Every structure is written in structure tokens, then in C-alpha cells.
Amino acid sequence: MNAIKTQEKFRVPQRLLGIEKSLIRQVADRALPGSISFGLGEPDIPTPDCIKREAIRVITEEQNGYTLQAGILALREKIIAEYPHLNLTTDDCFATVGSSEALFVALMTLVENGDEVLMPDPSFPAYPGIVKMAGGESVYYRLPKQIGFGFDIDEFKKHINAKTRVAIILSPSNPTGRTLSRDELKEIAEVLKDTGVYVISDEIYRDLYFTDERPASISEYYERTLIVSGLSKAMSMTGWRLGWLAGAPEVLRSAHILHGYDVTCTNTISQKSALIAFSEEGQKARSDARRIFKARRDLLVSLIASELKLPAISPEGAFYSMLDVRSLGDEMEVVEKFLKNKVVTIPGKAFGNESEGFLRLSFCASEEKIREGVKRMKETLEGASR
Amino acid sequence: MNAIKTQEKFRVPQRLLGIEKSLIRQVADRALPGSISFGLGEPDIPTPDCIKREAIRVITEEQNGYTLQAGILALREKIIAEYPHLNLTTDDCFATVGSSEALFVALMTLVENGDEVLMPDPSFPAYPGIVKMAGGESVYYRLPKQIGFGFDIDEFKKHINAKTRVAIILSPSNPTGRTLSRDELKEIAEVLKDTGVYVISDEIYRDLYFTDERPASISEYYERTLIVSGLSKAMSMTGWRLGWLAGAPEVLRSAHILHGYDVTCTNTISQKSALIAFSEEGQKARSDARRIFKARRDLLVSLIASELKLPAISPEGAFYSMLDVRSLGDEMEVVEKFLKNKVVTIPGKAFGNESEGFLRLSFCASEEKIREGVKRMKETLEGASR
Numbered sequence: 001m002n003a004i005k006t007q008e009k010f011r012v013p014q015r016l017l018g019i020e021k022s023l024i025r026q027v028a029d030r031a032l033p034g035s036i037s038f039g040l041g042e043p044d045i046p047t048p049d050c051i052k053r054e055a056i057r058v059i060t061e062e063q064n065g066y067t068l069q070a071g072i073l074a075l076r077e078k079i080i081a082e083y084p085h086l087n088l089t090t091d092d093c094f095a096t097v098g099s100s101e102a103l104f105v106a107l108m109t110l111v112e113n114g115d116e117v118l119m120p121d122p123s124f125p126a127y128p129g130i131v132k133m134a135g136g137e138s139v140y141y142r143l144p145k146q147i148g149f150g151f152d153i154d155e156f157k158k159h160i161n162a163k164t165r166v167a168i169i170l171s172p173s174n175p176t177g178r179t180l181s182r183d184e185l186k187e188i189a190e191v192l193k194d195t196g197v198y199v200i201s202d203e204i205y206r207d208l209y210f211t212d213e214r215p216a217s218i219s220e221y222y223e224r225t226l227i228v229s230g231l232s233k234a235m236s237m238t239g240w241r242l243g244w245l246a247g248a249p250e251v252l253r254s255a256h257i258l259h260g261y262d263v264t265c266t267n268t269i270s271q272k273s274a275l276i277a278f279s280e281e282g283q284k285a286r287s288d289a290r291r292i293f294k295a296r297r298d299l300l301v302s303l304i305a306s307e308l309k310l311p312a313i314s315p316e317g318a319f320y321s322m323l324d325v326r327s328l329g330d331e332m333e334v335v336e337k338f339l340k341n342k343v344v345t346i347p348g349k350a351f352g353n354e355s356e357g358f359l360r361l362s363f364c365a366s367e368e369k370i371r372e373g374v375k376r377m378k379e380t381l382e383g384a385s386r
Numbered sequence: 387m388n389a390i391k392t393q394e395k396f397r398v399p400q401r402l403l404g405i406e407k408s409l410i411r412q413v414a415d416r417a418l419p420g421s422i423s424f425g426l427g428e429p430d431i432p433t434p435d436c437i438k439r440e441a442i443r444v445i446t447e448e449q450n451g452y453t454l455q456a457g458i459l460a461l462r463e464k465i466i467a468e469y470p471h472l473n474l475t476t477d478d479c480f481a482t483v484g485s486s487e488a489l490f491v492a493l494m495t496l497v498e499n500g501d502e503v504l505m506p507d508p509s510f511p512a513y514p515g516i517v518k519m520a521g522g523e524s525v526y527y528r529l530p531k532q533i534g535f536g537f538d539i540d541e542f543k544k545h546i547n548a549k550t551r552v553a554i555i556l557s558p559s560n561p562t563g564r565t566l567s568r569d570e571l572k573e574i575a576e577v578l579k580d581t582g583v584y585v586i587s588d589e590i591y592r593d594l595y596f597t598d599e600r601p602a603s604i605s606e607y608y609e610r611t612l613i614v615s616g617l618s619k620a621m622s623m624t625g626w627r628l629g630w631l632a633g634a635p636e637v638l639r640s641a642h643i644l645h646g647y648d649v650t651c652t653n654t655i656s657q658k659s660a661l662i663a664f665s666e667e668g669q670k671a672r673s674d675a676r677r678i679f680k681a682r683r684d685l686l687v688s689l690i691a692s693e694l695k696l697p698a699i700s701p702e703g704a705f706y707s708m709l710d711v712r713s714l715g716d717e718m719e720v721v722e723k724f725l726k727n728k729v730v731t732i733p734g735k736a737f738g739n740e741s742e743g744f745l746r747l748s749f750c751a752s753e754e755k756i757r758e759g760v761k762r763m764k765e766t767l768e769g770a771s772r
Binding site for chain 1: 426654
């Protein structure tokens with residue numbers, strides 16, 4: 001035995017240095033009992049009966065052992081049929097533990113030390129966290145607040161350079177609920193053409209839209225794309241952990257290996273039940289969810305205007321609005337006051353610099369609760385105590 | 387925009403270079419229709435009824451959204467109660483996507499570039515795969531075949547040096563089914579004392595034992611331990627993806643953050659149903675499984691002796707035996723002949739150099755199938771064709 005170095009204190013590894021619990025969780029976890037939550041991004045409407053029924057059948061009648069690491073073939077057939085323009089085979093996708101694992105595995109497969117990953121500001125805070133773990137550097141393209149967090153091609157373009165390895169596209173957006181138009185997606189594809197940059201297209205909110213047309217996928221215009229998606233949001237299946245990664249075959253091969261070492265496979269009962277999500281019943285459940293969230297959006301946006309008299313984004317998808325509280329001073333102070341008065345909201349700076357001065361409001365609550373929540377916000381702003 | 391470097395070919399990242407599908411899967415996936423499988427390590431007996439009933443209740447009656455990233459509190463209380471000697475709090479463990487994710491996250495949290503991870507030869511091939519991804523180097527302590535793949539403290543000790551970051555202990559062992567005695571665990575603890583080395587104790591087979599006493603945990607003798615475990619093997623819940631990581635609090639904090647970015651949380655229905663695994667009914671299901679596997683072990687070992695007339699390990703736990711085919715020439719040729727005659731076995735070299743010349747036989751098949759499988763092996767060896 002050679003000389004031994006005693007390491008009394010745990011050495012946090014380089015890849016995890018400085019990564020903390022997200023500000024979203026920090027705020028949401030402090031909710032007082034009886035709070036109305038505009039906090040977490042999780043549908044409150046129940047998982048559709050068709051999914052539950054199938055899960056019960058599968059548990060009762062079938063053995064539920066490991067599946068192939070990629071997931072059951074029937075599910076992969078449904079997944080690739082979502083992207084006919086890509087001509088994928090069932091080897092070019094795999095089922096994941098929610099879209100979280102799809103994102104994690106995609107970034108860990110594409111990004112190495114020194115690579116730059118271009119991502120929107122504001123956006124989902126897991127992006128820079130995972131990029132850091134992969135050894136990469138996060139570079140932001142602003143979605144300017146002056147244009148309602150819309151897309152600005154010049155902002156996007158100016159950050160592309162020889163170190164850019166990945167560009168993340170998120171539409172509909174968390175936290176803004178804004179979607180990218182077909183023209184904007186074409187502009188992005190045009191800019192990226194021949195750069196070799198991979199796009200990770202986070203489409204977890206794609207089936208929650210309030211426009212006439214379903215939002216398009218960048219993969220329709222740019223082939224070098226990995227699609228991150230799943231059933232959590234549109235099918236109220238967050239706890240079922242069913243997502244997928246699909247796209248660029250050469251990347252999928254490596255990502256699949258990492259996925260196998262990470263989790264072996266995702267839950268078998270969820271995989272089998274997920275088949276129903278692609279049936280007519282499943283499509284109806286999605287459209288029911290859209291109707292519910294659209295009504296809530298309309299209610300929330302109109303109450304903000306009439307009661308709070310503050311500017312806010314009327315989103316085109318997802319279930320978030322951005323409330324502009326810049327006229328009220330420091331956003332964290334507003335969040336704290338709301339928390340005290342039993343309303344949970346998330347400070348915009350949890351999502352980037354561009355959204356400072358805004359609060360993300362999720363409308364994953366009944367219309368009754370939305371009314372009560374806005375009432376409490378109004379009282380708080382008027383200085384009334386409860 | 388600066389100069390753009392076109393990257394036409396996908397660059398496999400350093401962390402995934404040279405990592406391929408395991409030899410276990412490569413062989414098992416080639417099974418002919420109608421094969422008897424001594425291949426994969428997956429219980430064929432059904433998930434216990436008490437678990438299924440609870441899962442159906444949970445799906446029917448409850449909303450199953452995200453849990454805390456660490457998992458539901460009630461489950462974490464059950465988990466820490468398994469290790470009373472460690473005085474853990476519910477913050478010192480979290481539920482994972484099977485023991486796979488627990489292992490992945492533990493190694494990614496402990497291992498950095500240049501670290502050495504000491505692991506048994508033979509053992510589970512995911513260990514060196516994940517160590518590679520984490521930037522570490524795998525170093526092996528032989529479990530010498532001359533002593534039936536038993537433990538040799540001098541072999542263990544001689545590889546410990548200032549670069550040793552982690553030592554992996556696996557008892558009962560995959561692929562040998564051997565367990566470590568309390569005296570051996572004490573010897574290991576003595577050698578590691580004051581070295582600062584973390585132990586990862588893979589206890590996924592701990593509840594599958596054929597001895598009078600349940601195998602001990604190294605954590606009873608060495609505090610700087612992370613326990614990797616789960617319900618997959620002993621409760622026939624492989625597809626449910628329910629495992630855990632528990633132990634050294636300072637490491638768990640960082641590992642928990644990585645876990646959150648990786649998968650958010652494991653399946654909610656599985657977490658809730660898992661509570662039943664710790665009830666009297668759950669304990670009975672485990673002891674039923676032990677009885678079944680013990681009878682199969684006795685049958686397989688006796689048939690190998692009487693029919694094949696080859697040496698083999700009679701395991702103390704798990705559900706694997708090692709068949710010594712060194713007298714028959716190259717192990718891969720034997721595996722190929724068996725495959726052709728519809729019997730799946732796994733070549734020992736899938737698990738390390740020490741087990742070359744052996745085949746791993748899992749007894750995750752009915753006694754009838756075990757009889758038929760041995761019959762086919764016998765015919766193959768006698769040169770008979772079917």
C-alpha cells in the first residue's frame with residue numbers, strides 16, 4: 001500500500017460545483033399552508049381515464065419486467081410517427097424518464113469541455129445546469145422583453161461561432177408561453193445551415209397550444225435536430241415519467257448507450273399505458289386539456305388587466321404567463337409579499353436576466369383558485385392584510 | 387457571425403468513447419425462438435399481488451404528479467429504517483430509477499478525472515462503463531477463481547493508493563452469487579480506515595440469500611459508505627424502476643442535485659406502491675422468492691454435477707451460478723454451440739478476466755425449464771444435434 005491521502009471533507013466534483021437547487025423550487029417549497037399556487041409547472045387536471053384503465057389492465061394481466069433499454073417497440077413506432085418528415089426508424093428514438101432524462105442525456109452526449117450551448121434568455125433553468133455538468137458553457141440569446149419575449153433572429157445569429165455546439169429551441173416556451181412561428185423556425189434553420197450545430201428542440205409543451213395551428217417543430221426545417229418531448233404536460237402524466245428523445249441517428253446511438261447506463265429503461269407500465277396516448281381517446285384527452293387551459297389563460301389575463309392593472313403576456317401555449325411588476329420595484333420583494341399573503345409566484349430572474357422584473361404565473365389551478373389568487377395579489381398590492 | 391467549423395461527422399464525446407453495448411446483451415439478444423434462457427438477471431416470478439393491488443389503488447384513487455425529487459417522505463422513512471446503524475435522516479437517501487440510476491449518480495458524484503475506482507473482477511460490467519464516463523480509471527481486485535471467486539484481502543489491499551477514490555463492494559455478487567462474510571467486511575473496513583476512500587456498496591441482491599443469516603452490509607463496519615439498492619430483484623419489480631441511494635450525508639447532498647437534473651424523480655406510482663414492500667406482506671413475498679430461488683439453485687447445481695459432470699459454484703445468494711467450462715476449450719465457442727441448440731448462457735469474460743473460462747448461468751426460470759436447459763446443454767456437449 002502506498003501513502004494514503006486522507007480526504008476528510010467531501011470534494012464536490014467540478015461538474016457539480018456551484019449548481020444548487022433551482023430558485024423555482026426554493027420559492028415554491030416555502031408556500032404557506034392554504035396557499036394558491038401560480039408556482040410549479042404541473043397540470044392539476046387528472047391523468048386521463050383511458051391511461052389509468054390501461055395501466056390497471058397492464059398491471060393485472062401482464063408481467064412487467066425490463067423492456068429493451070430503448071423501450072418497447074410499439075411505443076417507439078408511435079413516437080417516430082410523430083415526426084414523419086424525419087423518416088426515422090425505431091432505432092432513432094428511445095423512451096426516457098420524462099423529458100428531463102431526454103434533455104440530460106442529449107446534452108451529455110453532445111457537449112464536451114469548451115463547447116458553447118446557445119439557449120434562450122429567459123428559459124428553463126435546467127439547461128445551464130446540465131450544460132455545466134457536461135463541461136460546456138451556456139451562451140444566451142435574448143428574447144427581448146420589449147417585444148414581449150418574442151424571437152429576434154439577429155440576437156440569435158450574433159452568438160453563433162466556431163465553438164457553438166448546440167442551440168436549444170423551446171417552443172412553446174417555459175416561462176413565457178410564447179411560440180415560434182414557421183417563419184421564425186425557417187430563419188433559424190437558414191442561419192444554422194452548414195454550421196454543424198445540433199439543435200435540441202424542447203417540445204414538451206408542444207401539444208398545449210391556444211392557436212389554430214399546432215406549433216411547428218424546428219425539425220421540419222433543420223435536420224440536425226434532437227427532439228426532447230414526452231407526455232407529462234399535455235397528458236397530465238408528470239409522475240409517470242414518460243418522455244422521449246428522437247432525431248439525428250448518429251447522435252441517438254451514443255445517447256442510447258448513456259441512457260442504458262443511467263437508468264436501464266423507463267417504467268414498463270408507463271411505457272405500455274403510453275400507447276393509449278396516441279389513440280383517438282388520447283388525442284381527445286389532449287384537446288380537452290387545451291380547452292381547459294385556454295379558458296384559464298383567458299380568465300387569468302383578463303383578471304390581471306381588470307384587477308391588477310398590470311401588463312402581462314397572453315401566451316400562445318404552455319400554461320404560463322409573465323406578469324410585468326417592474327412598476328412595483330424589486331421583483332423578489334413582490335414575490336415575498338405574495339408568499340406572505342398565500343400566493344405563490346416565481347421570480348423572473350429564476351429564468352434569466354431578461355425576465356427580471358417579471359413574475360411567472362402558471363395557470364395549473366382551477367378557475368376558482370385563479371380568481372382567489374388574483375384577489376389575494378390585488379389585496380397584497382393595495383397593502384391590505386388578510 | 388465568426389467563422390463556422392462544419393462538423394459533418396458526429397464527434398463521439400470523450401466520456402462515451404469505446405463504451406459499447408454489454409456482452410451480456412449482445413449474447414442474450416441473439417437467442418433463437420424457443421430458447422431456454424440462463425441469460426439475463428431478471429426474476430421470472432410475478433410481481434407480488436400486494437404490490438399490484440396497491441398500485442391499482444393508487445392509480446384509481448390518487449393524483450400522481452411529481453414527488454419531491456428525493457421521493458415521497460414515507461418511502462424515505464422506510465429506506466433509512468433499513469440501516470439503523472447509520473442514524474440517517476430522510477435527507478440522507480433518495481429514491482432512484484432502479485439501482486441503475488443510484489449507481490450512475492453515486493459514481494458521477496464521487497469520481498473525477500484521474501481518480502481510481504477499485505472494483506471486483508469478476509463483477510457487473512456497468513461499473514467500468516460508468517467510471518469511464520465519469521473520467522475515472524477502473525482498477526480491479528481479483529476474486530480468485532482458485533478459491534471459487536472468494537474474497538482475498540491481500541488482493542484488495544494491494545491496489546489501494548493515494549488515487550483510490552472509491553471501492554465497490556458487491557455482495558451477493560453478480561455474476562458469482564458469492565457473499566462476503568462479516569469477518570471479510572471487517573477486514574475491508576480495517577484496510578480502508580483513515581484512507582478517505584468511499585465505499586459504494588451494491589446491495590441489490592442482498593435480500594436474495596440462501597444462508598441462515600441475511601448477508602451483512604459493509605456500512606455496518608465502515609461509515610463512509612453509499613448504499614445502492616432497490617426492489618427490482620427481490621420483489622420481482624424490475625420494470626417498476628424503484629431503487630435508492632443512501633448513506634454518507636455530505637455526498638448525498640451533491641448526488642441529490644445531479645439526480646434532480648437527470649430524472650426529476652422516479653415513478654410516483656412505483657414509489658407509493660413500494661411502501662407495501664416493507665410491510666409484513668412484502669417481507670413474506672421476499673421470503674417466498676428466496677425459497678423458490680434456493681430450490682432452483684439446488685436443482686441446477688445438482689443437475690450440473692450429475693448430468694454435465696462439470697465443476698460449478700453453488701452460490702450463497704443472488705440467482706447466478708458459474709459453470710466451469712475450461713476443460714471444454716474456448717468459452718465463446720461453448721456459448722455459440724449452446725445458442726445454436728437454444729440455450730442462452732453468458733460468457734464469463736463479460737464480467738472480467740478472472741472469470742474467463744466460466745459461463746454465468748442465471749436461474750430465473752422454472753424448475754421444468756432448468757431441467758430442459760441442462761438437458762440441451764448435455765446434448766450439445768455430447769455432440770448430439772436436435
